[in-house]
Every structure is written in C-alpha cells, then in structure tokens.
Amino acid sequence: MCVAWSREYGVESRIVRPFHTYGPGMRLDDGRVFADFVADLVAGRDIVMRSGGLARRAFCYIADATEGFFRFSSRAKTRCRTTLATRMPR
Numbered sequence: 001m002c003v004a005w006s007r008e009y010g011v012e013s014r015i016v017r018p019f020h021t022y023g024p025g026m027r028l029d030d031g032r033v034f035a036d037f038v039a040d041l042v043a044g045r046d047i048v049m050r051s052g053g054l055a056r057r058a059f060c061y062i063a064d065a066t067e068g069f070f071r072f073s074s075r076a077k078t079r080c081r082t083t084l085a086t087r088m089p090r
C-alpha cells in the first residue's frame with residue numbers, strides 16, 4: 001500500500017519490517033521463542049528447544065530497533081522506495 005501511494009502521489013515511502021524484537025512489556029505467553037526462553041528462566045525450568053535447533057535468529061532489543069527505525073526514516077530526503085528488514089542476512 002505504501003509503495004502504491006508513493007507511485008500514485010509521488011511521495012516518499014519507507015517500509016520497516018521488524019523481526020524478533022524483545023523488551024519491556026513483552027508478555028511471556030505470547031508464543032515467540034524469546035518469550036518462551038525468558039518464561040522458562042523466570043520459572044526455573046530448563047530451556048526446551050522445540051525444533052531441530054538449526055534455525056538462526058537475530059534478536060533486537062526494542063530500544064535499538066526503535067532507534068534504527070527513526071534513523072532509517074530520517075535519511076537524506078530522496079525519492080526513496082526502500083524496505084528495511086531487521087533480520088539475519090541470508
């Protein structure tokens with residue numbers, strides 16, 4: 001939708017696609033792997049891997065992610081149709 005708006009009206013658009021952020025206010029029962037790890041630690045349980053352990057994830061603290069979003073959105077004013085994905089490089 002952002003790209004279509006940008007093309008139609010000639011306005012700048014930037015899209016941020018955050019992946020695996022964590023921080024204060026995060027519910028320990030939200031189903032994300034980081035929350036599961038923290039919930040296990042808080043409860044004194046062993047951390048249980050529910051997969052083969054081959055997946056790689058980059059976790060980003062919410063304050064760092066927010067700073068990155070603002071830096072990305074305030075880049076030099078150009079006709080930018082760019083997406084920032086906060087994940088591990090392939």
